[in-house]
Amino acid sequence: MVKELEKELLKQRGNGPTYLELVVVVYVLGFIWEETQEIYIEGIRSYLRNMWNFIDFTRNSLYVAVAVLRFAAYIQQTTEIRRDPQTKFIPRENWDAFDPQLIAEGLFAAANIFSALKLVHLFSINPHLGPLQISLGRMVIDIVKFFFIYSLVLFAFACGLNQLLWYFADLEKRKCYVLPGGLPDWDNAGDSCMKWRSFGKSVLFGHQLC
Template structure:
């Protein structure tokens, strides 16, 4: 029903007019992700049905090396599924779509005297937040690349894998913003104290810059906008 409603809205307004409305983009993204999730789930069901039919009609020995590839949907436990299994993809997409569907409630919040000003203030600070995000991303990427270059040679020689790959560097610095990364992330098992001390300094400067300076600047910007609306 919602898909048909969005199709009629696109037809009546035109694609260009439709895409300029933020709520339309939210609805379109939510429905597209739901549709992709259902398609992936249907594919998983189809593979499982194919495996079941194969077993019912052809097989007595499930250990034969000449089995049809689809038989894995019958024999493998979830822990051994491929990362790209349609069922796994379906579940991930469905979780995202559910979150987006609840955000649709924000459409009616401006009418509430308590929550309306909060949403309006957030909407008016979007441009300022984008400006802030440019600085935020520049600082984040600079430290991420710097820490990766410093520790990329020490894979397997640290107490954890922090900063040894680009992915681990991203995760460590991102969760450091919320205080969830450990100081021992910069410690290495070799007696390379110079590298370790540089790591301590860079990690400390990052936390001061991101957590104390930039995040407080963002909070001050949002608070100022809210005060203006009130």
């Protein structure tokens, strides 16, 4: 019994939806029904005039995309498991970078961000946070201008650092990926792999730009 439980915990592919995911599905369906009612009552033109509705639409679209990709991943993984039962134990780090489940998890994280942003809309009724929200809304253009200048300064310093460190970034990469098949050697070259994963990719990419 214990071995079966441990084996089930090692299973990383082909898992069905969890109870939490089913709750999220009901949660999203409620959102979609709410937005549909709002469009029906107010009309599509009035609905599109409110910028918060674009956030709601983006959030709902992301959740629907997550559900579709999650279903596609389940079908794909169960098909692979029927052919080779050992594929359900493939570690996540060895999955394809564009695996539907990984993409679904990324979109799910983005959808959660938009869900949390909806709370900002509720601040407008607060006597203390409401004026701050209005002030921030008027300052968005100025913030974007400042961020543009900041990005130029940061890019200038990044180019200088790239010219100094590009050789060492490539050196750390060669130290890390020494196993057969071009795999990283985390056991013997963990420090180099960590440096490459944290800084090396951006340094080499910046070297190409600069």
